[in-house]
Amino acid sequence: ALSLSFNNLLTKKGRTLLTAFAGSIGIIGIGLIMSLSSGMQGYIDRVEQDTMTSYPVTIEDNTMDMSVLMSAMMDRDEQGEKRSYDGTVRSRAFADKLLDSIADTEKNNLTAFRKYLNSPGGQELKETASAIEYNYGITMHVYNKQAVGDKLVAVSPNGLMDELGMSDMISLRDQFMGGMSSAMPGSEVWMALPAESSLRDREYELLDGHWPENEDEVMLEVDDSGEISDFTLYSLGLMNQSELVENYKDLQAEKTEEITPGKPVAYTKDELLGMEFTLVPNSALYKKVGNIWVDESGDEAFVQEAVTNGRMLKITGIMKPRETSLGPVSTMGGVYYDRSLENWIRTEGKSSKIVKEQEAHQDVNVFTGRKFGDSAQLTAADLTPEQQMMLASLSQQELMDYMASYNDAANATYESNMARLGIFNDDTPTSIDLYADTFEDKEKIGDLIAEYNDLQQAEGNDANVISYNDAVGAMMSGVSDIINIISYVLMAFVSISLVVSSIMIGIITYISVLERVKEIGILRAMGASKRDVTNVFNAETFIIGLLSGLLGVGLTVLLNIPISMVIERMTGVAGIAQMPLNGAVILIGVELLLTMLAGLIPARMAARKDPVQALRSE
Template sequence: MLSLNNITKDYVVGDSTVQALRGVSIDFRENEFVSILGQSGCGKTTLLNIIGGLDRYTSGDLNINGKSTKDFKDADWDSYRNHSIGFVFQSYNLIPHQTVLANVELALTLSGVSKGDRRKRAVEALQQVGLGDQLNKKPNQMSGGQMQRVAIARALVNDPDILLADEPTGALDTETSVQIMEILKKISKNKLIIMVTHNPELAEQYSSRIIRLLDGKVTDDTDPFKAEIKKDKKTAQEKKAERKKLKTSMNFLTALSLSRNNLMTKKARTLLTSFAGSIGIIGIALILSISNGVQIYIDQVQSDTLSTFPLTIEKTTTSLSEIMDSMAEARDAEPEHGMDKVYSQNRMAQMINTLMQETKVNDLEKFKTFLDNNDEIKKLTTDIKYSYATKLNVFKADTSDGVYQVNPSQVLLDMGYLSDTQMMGMSMGGSMGMGSMDVWSEMLDNDDLIKAQYDVVAGHMPENYNEVVLIVDKHNEINDYILYSLGLLDSTEINGIVRRAVMGEDVQLKNEQHSYTYDELLDLDFMVVPTTDFYRKNGAIWEDMQEDEAYMTDVVNNGLKVSVVGIIRPNEDATATSLNGGIAYKHELMEYLVNKVKDSEIIKDQQASPDIDVFSGLKFKPENADAEEEEKTSDENPTSAETADSTQADKTDILAGLTDEQKAALMQGQKPEGMSDDDFAAIMSQMPTEVPAAAEQPQLTDEQLAALMAGQLPEGMTEEEAAALMAQGGTQQQMSELTDMGMDAMSGLDMDAMKNGGNGGFMGGMTDQQKEFLASLTDEQLAMMQNMITESAKTNADALANSGKYSTSTYDANMMTLGYATLESPSGINIYPKDFAAKERIVDIIDEYNKEADESSKIEYTDIVGKMMSSVTSIINAISYVLIAFVAISLIVSSIMIGIITYISVLERTKEIGILRSIGASKRDISRVFNAETAIVGFVAGILGVGISYLLTIPINMIIAHLTTVPMRASIPVAAAILLVAISILLTLVAGLFPSRIAAKKDPVIALRTE
């Protein structure tokens, strides 16, 4: 039931007020056909709009089913229009870009009706007005009468209580008008129909009640009705629940549908608008693509570089950074002297002192436990590699031509370039020494990184600890040094080549390029032998059997067989590689060796007797042994000169009767045949020499020795003394001095050849005078010199120094010689960060570890790469940000343009705004419609921008590839592309906020009048 009580409506026009309605009071029945007649300007349409909730009365009250509307809010009026009112307009007011079915469904959409039920009810409403076969037509494809029927169907679809018709036949011909009136009359049997018309004939023919208005007042009512208004007895909570239930809302999908259909009617303009909006997106996308390509390249360089130069932590290490800082401080210090002279900088002693102070032993066992339990470091690294003191001894599997060791490489020794002692230094040099001369290297335990750096050209990557891969360079070539080391080339052709070249021989290697099929290389097998297998137990002593060919052949044949299962090659995009070439093996192989050595019998023997040398059977020398021996000697032998002279005389008498063979045996530390044990003990207790005693022969200074070796008379020495020294070949000390001059490679040389100028590797560093002196030596003197240089002679000399009482080795030295290690206590740790940022974080973590650790547990590390490229990323990012800032200006400009175009769209769709408001759309719904339109434009602009940018990266990459050799490729990350589309939508939404707010605030009555 509808009741109007003294309704007035005033309009303010300029400085004056116009009264459209002046106290109108009318009650309406629930179902009747009421026509309101009157001349133009009498207030008919105003009254209809107030009844329909499109306009607000100035005073009075409008009661709906006994409920006053004085306190209605916008949401209440929206719900009232949607659920209780149906509008039929003279100009139909259909949305042109929607189909007939969509126009009718719209009211149901605002009511929250499901899609299936919505469609069913809309079809029924259209069938009711005779348009069941016109569902998918657009309004502009229909006649006026058909469009008015669609308007009636839309008004009826939500089953309203009241149907308001404003001149429904005003734009129709007579026949069509009659059809529309018949439809309305039929509907009036169940609903209240209020029609405003200028046609009294139609009103009298079809209406059940006619009300006449004049100057805003009711002048006549053919069938007045006075309703009994009952007060609404519902509680406030019940009223609130009812309002919430009837609340209308347009979901965003519906708003998108309305806007999409509207934009599709203006395809060209929409596309141009979107393209304009995409210009800024294109600029940013291209900058991001290039920046991303550069960043990917930098990341790859970082990853590859750091896979070659990791953070290195050795068991015994020196902090180079501390030394450099100390030296820098000394360099920058202000001098305390004047400027009148040139002064020396005493840096050597300072550097040595600093070096000694900064050298420390790292507790790697404790630090390894820390690394194993630190999840953050694991995420920051590509790998953490642990190295051990255990040596990787590898031999050719084929021993038919004898035993050939391929690792550590023997090539430089075969060439005569290095001695055994230097080779040992190389193999023990560690990561910072000469160990890189070996051709076997351990792979990183990171399959992804290895796959990123290398391509498998044959076979497959190693899967087991006894499988290895051969590494070739990018041209599928292998360095011939590696081929000699692996025994693929005959090493006999390079034996002594350096010595011979130094002596002036015409030495040439065959300049022949060899080739191997993949199958030949994949057929290679090697044998890995633990160092402990080189020794055989003989009673209580372990003997080194490396010179026993038969024994070593058996050991090699029973070693671990390791097979080449793949051939890998650095790929084109790798800027650095983690492997040096040759053979690469898995970390599990080293773990196997560590455990094999640890479980060996010789190691267990040495561990069971930590104070006994397993190689000599002698005790290791205690730390205080020298002091005790000196005290004991002082107590037991108080005499000095007489005792020494007597002992020397006895020794001279014994030596006088020896043959040359006995002397040679004696000089090698062996008891000569026919000599008694007492005589041998007496001789061995003193320095064995054929020259006069030290008391009778002067000891030479360095300057005297240098003069003597140069064939000159030393200062302070007579010609007779110099001649005696030259004749005897010098004292043992002088022979050692000669050895220190670089002739320790003499071991194993041919004596005759050496005296006659052969053996160039030995003779090459000598002057003519030194060569003449060497040629003047007797065979016995030369033999003595040779034996002193060998390792056994040195050992014997050390044994003589402590009278054969203690071993010259130590427990730790023996364990190192045997390669003993445990997996828990590495000798070195290499940490491979993912990038420089990760490296800096790892450094921070190590620093935090050092802060909490005690002094003995703190870690010193070596950062080889340092900050070589750490600033590159920052520079690239800074450049990208600046460029993006410039391009963002164009993005903002295009967004403003989209806002302007959206405002134009608001003006164009003003009538649509009125239509939507008439069927119950709220201000928020109207705003949502235009926000949806700007979102669609922004989405299309983003997609266009990203799509065009992807296409533009193709010629950009072609240009980069043509102009540079850097393997950098511009590419837009997927995440960045999605983000750019989102940014485009966001910016257009922001740009459309103002126009959408304007649209929402439009007066629906004025909007409906817009053409």
């Protein structure tokens, strides 16, 4: 049957090829959609995998449920009846819901969770995560005493933001955005390298020098072009910070219409490698006045002396983010330190007088001289003569700052004071970052955290239940769903052409039956059964269907080449149109099935032909 049909089709090559091409149009349409969908999904998968390093699952000691916040912003009063406008404008509850959702933060017991991770029960979670980073919220006080402009520059916390008057805005943004603030470029240029070298090597590439080998060695980050943002250079003191501040003040005062760009600078690697910064222990920025300790970080002379006695840090390497890195600060640059530097701050702090005093009197706040929990405001009657003399020597603004600092400290706890002084407990992190290599592993981490929560609830430890937000994961998952929905809808429309082509193949097969009536009569006269005749025409539709499927897939693969080139030129993303192998096999199978179904009726009509009448036909 295949031989007879093949020989018959060879006698009508042109019509057979046109029929096969017409039947392949639907396959080409679906194939192109499938190629773009598959390539896009592959790109999304690569982005998802790359962002696993930059955007891990982060569990903070205090977490605000962003879904509750969004619900409050979009919610309608479900208690009231739906009304149409009747000329009366009414109020709708919103502010209370919004503020309640912002204030409703979840307290996570990270001490218990860290203990669980290091126990046999948390082994699977620990193995699923490619890396686990523990953060302790240490604020480092770093200065550049050799800054451009002969001015002591506060590198960390970033003194440029205070000079520009933007520190409060950044703080408010971070508080409101919660977990999403980590996805936005921040103001700090002094950051920590990953504690695990495998994670560090996957995220960054060494360009010059070497990785930190000691706690006093730091890295400078640049981009692929070896450039670093001028904001970072201003913040590090490598460009004249005072000029930028003066330009900004002129802009605010409407003395100029735009900020004058700073003069571009260039540093050789020899100039950068060995460049020094000074780290001042947190505890060294406080001076005892009477029976309380006062923050002197605003006293320039005091800070100058503290910097003189500080720890020298030097740049020993230049690095750049790898191409797969999508970190939020990868285009800004900055200085990255080794985590061992945090341990040095803790060690130095423990030997300081202020820390020893706080440890010796754990119920008394060293910054107020009162017991913790006593939130009464400071009054003149509470001051000793020495304190009153000290305060009398201050300017009005300095006195207001002192009073504000004192009253802020009144709400502190023993733990917050120790953290302020750079003292932390390894078992009590402020946040835990769980990294994953694949999106599936990230989802599994979420499932394992849910299992941990179920276990804690079953044991009656509701306080140990973990709450976290994975905004980036939800966003990437949503993008995948959108791509799939669009692909399915387009495929449904293009599938109409498959039905049309199948009907056409059925008509072509019927015409073939009419053309081969005499051949049918000869076959029947030679002893062929009705089934044999049916098989002959089924074989013909099989060959046409197979040829259509192969032609459609082949043309799709060829068309993917220029499509990918155009998309790469427009977006910079290479190889976006890729026909998946299993998709090609499925499309060929679908085309075969449809053509075989379309040829069944003509084939049966041919089998029912009377042999005698068939032989008589011309």
